[in-house]
Amino acid sequence: MDSLIAFDKHIARLVMISFLLPNRVQVLLLIGICLYWIIRDNFFRASHHFKPYGGALLLGSMYLLYVIALPFTDPENRSGVLFDLEQKASLFVVPFALLLLQPQTRKIIANEIIYFVYACFISCLLGNLFYLFEYGLQITGPEAHIQYRLYFSKITGMHPTYMGIYLCFATAILLFSPVQRQKLKGWKLGAVLFPLFLFLMALMPKTPVIALVVMLGYYGWIHRAQKRRFVPVLVVLLLSVSVACISIPFSSQRIGEFSEVMKAKPNDNPMDNSVQMRQVIWSVDLDVLKENWLTGVGPGDLDEALGEQYAKYARMLNVPLVAYDTHNEYLNQWLSFGLLGIGLMLLILIIQFTNAFRRRDHLYALLLLAVTITFFTENVWSHQKGVVFYSFFSSLFFFAGMKLQANPVEAVPQTTNREAELVEEVS
DSSP: OHHHHHTHHHHHHHHHHHTTSOHHHHHHHHHHHHHHHHHIIIIISOOOBOOOHHHHHHHTHHHHHHHHHGGGSOGGGHHHHHHHHHHTHHHHHHHHHHHTSOHHHHHHHHHTTHHHHHHHHHHHHHHHHHHHHHHOSOOOSTTHHHHHHHHHHHHHSOOHHHHHHHHHHHHHHHHHOHHHHHHOOHHHHHHHHHHHHHHHHHHOOHHHHHHHHHHHHHHHHHTTTOHHHHHHHHHHHHHHHHHHHHHOHHHHHHHHHHHHHHTOOTTSOGGGSHHHHHHHHHHHHHHHHHHSTTTOOOTTTHHHHHHHHHHHHHHHHTSOOOOOOOSOHHHHHHHHHHHHHHHHHHHHHHHHHHHHHHTTOHHHHHHHHHHHHHTTTOOGGGSHHHHHHHHHHHHHHHHHTOOOOBOTTOOOHHHHHHHHHHHHHHO
């Protein structure tokens, strides 16, 4: 049995790397590894202790709304709800899977989180090297940033926005992981952060960049009395922004889209500018919400309602428009389930933020910041790279801080105290 436990560290590293692997490979790996750990921890290392099933149910409660909505959806639209149930299954499954693990196993997983950073770095490096090999340094044309982002997605299998979330979280790991704080300080930390910042600036996903700035502001506030810890990080951020704007055309083109919006003419096609199209998406979402703010339209009927509104906008603007999803997770839940949906979603996030701040778990707080800021422009729970990432790491941190209680049938307080110590080390 001890020989099996000895491999946990290597298995945990594989879990961290899996987030950058193709979707099917990731699912098979995570399912296989979690089943192995659950069976081993509950049948071969059985240790009865308090398990906060209510916490797991809370984290997965949004998924139950889709389950409840299925029989109330028109038969012709049920395929959409069934797809949601498949796509978002990790929202419900992952919290319970991690809850069923022994605290020691969760601690081992948390201790190998640095391998998530390694995986992000290697994936971004390969994406950029392949792009340079394919197109060289002679990168011209106003559409170069689109070409770069599409090619990057093709090579890495990661949409730029989700890679942006990952890079933000990788930065948080380097800033607040207890192990890394001992290894990297001052300018050494800045030197390691520089390529991550540069990768992010090249992709220039708007809300993850905003999230990074907020995260670094949080870091600066925490260490406001220790300027030598924050100044190198700030200098490296400014340096990476300068290098990106001067030397990387994709960054300047993405930033330039904001100025193009100011010059836009009434008959311009908003699909030619991502910022302008975001304004149209926002307007469409709000128009549908005005008529359905109380009960929503249902997850199965949402695409149809949005499509009708896009058709109206296309006639009004006299330009062809492609119907998008809400591109906003908050509005997506509100339009799907009404006030119940947005209320439950906000409750889950508030409870998690409260736990993170109460325990002074800065890494947990920054994870939530990165995700909740990106919720404003992306349906993060509608894509595997987003929903699995959110459900896994939020559940891992949520349960890592639980204060375990002894089972009444056990009279081994020493074991419970040791488990509490292990949990405390993780947080």
